[in-house]
Amino acid sequence: DTAVSQTPKYLVTQMGNDKSIKCEQNLGHDTMYWYKQDSKKFLKIMFSYNNKELIINETVPNRFSPKSPDKAHLNLHINSLELGDSAVYFCASSHPDRAYEQYFGPGTRLTVT
Amino acid sequence: KNQVEQSPQSLIILEGKNCTLQCNYTVSPFSNLRWYKQDTGRGPVSLTIMTFSENTKSNGRYTATLDADTKQSSLHITASQLSDSASYICVVSPFSGGYNKLIFGAGTRLAVHP
Numbered sequence: 001d002t003a004v005s006q007t008p009k010y011l012v013t014q015m016g017n018d019k020s021i022k023c024e025q026n027l028g029h030d031t032m033y034w035y036k037q038d039s040k041k042f043l044k045i046m047f048s049y050n051n052k053e054l055i056i057n058e059t060v061p062n063r064f065s066p067k068s069p070d071k072a073h074l075n076l077h078i079n080s081l082e083l084g085d086s087a088v089y090f091c092a093s094s095h096p097d098r099a100y101e102q103y104f105g106p107g108t109r110l111t112v113t
Numbered sequence: 114k115n116q117v118e119q120s121p122q123s124l125i126i127l128e129g130k131n132c133t134l135q136c137n138y139t140v141s142p143f144s145n146l147r148w149y150k151q152d153t154g155r156g157p158v159s160l161t162i163m164t165f166s167e168n169t170k171s172n173g174r175y176t177a178t179l180d181a182d183t184k185q186s187s188l189h190i191t192a193s194q195l196s197d198s199a200s201y202i203c204v205v206s207p208f209s210g211g212y213n214k215l216i217f218g219a220g221t222r223l224a225v226h227p
Contacts, residue, residue: 041219056214
């Protein structure tokens with residue numbers, strides 16, 4: 001009965017490849033987020049979707065493209081992977097009017113070689 | 114300079130001892146402040162949340178304090194257990210009037226040794 005799940009948990013790939021990370025939440029939340037946690041452990045928001053619509057798009061290269069097929073899913077597709085994309089990516093969800101109360105997934109550790 | 118600074122970066126204590134983690138922030142105005150616990154290889158999990166008008170909030174052995182005048186918060190852990198070993202992240206939610214974007218500190222990595 002995992003609340004926010006991500007797949008895969010680990011992803012190792014080569015530079016230039018295209019990869020996707022999937023996120024699903026069963027909390028009934030309307031808002032979902034993608035965060036990147038770098039080697040210094042800072043969590044930085046990348047995208048936020050509310051009911052399948054993009055509401056936050058921080059300064060993220062357009063190689064990153066989120067896709068929300070429905071409000072329970074927010075997938076992250078990354079084109080032409082670069083070494084600097086190596087990080088842990090976290091998905092989160094919340095009610096739209098309680099954005100301060102976010103529930104996080106377990107993370108996906110992406111390693112680009 | 115990050116808007117949320119935490120200290121110390123890392124801390125080692127013996128099981129059963131108490132410890133206090135610090136968080137200084139410059140975010141203003143802010144809606145609320147939360148402390149998250151992040152176990153290795155897991156996502157952050159919320160421990161406490163305080164609005165700007167609250168001074169203290171407890172959750173079992175975890176007690177958070179907030180001084181909105183000095184823009185400081187602390188997380189006190191009493192009678193530490195091995196399972197307390199984790200990163201503790203201070204997170205401030207700006208009062209943006211719209212969709213709030215959380216601002217994260219870098220965390221304090223706590224190691225509890227037997």
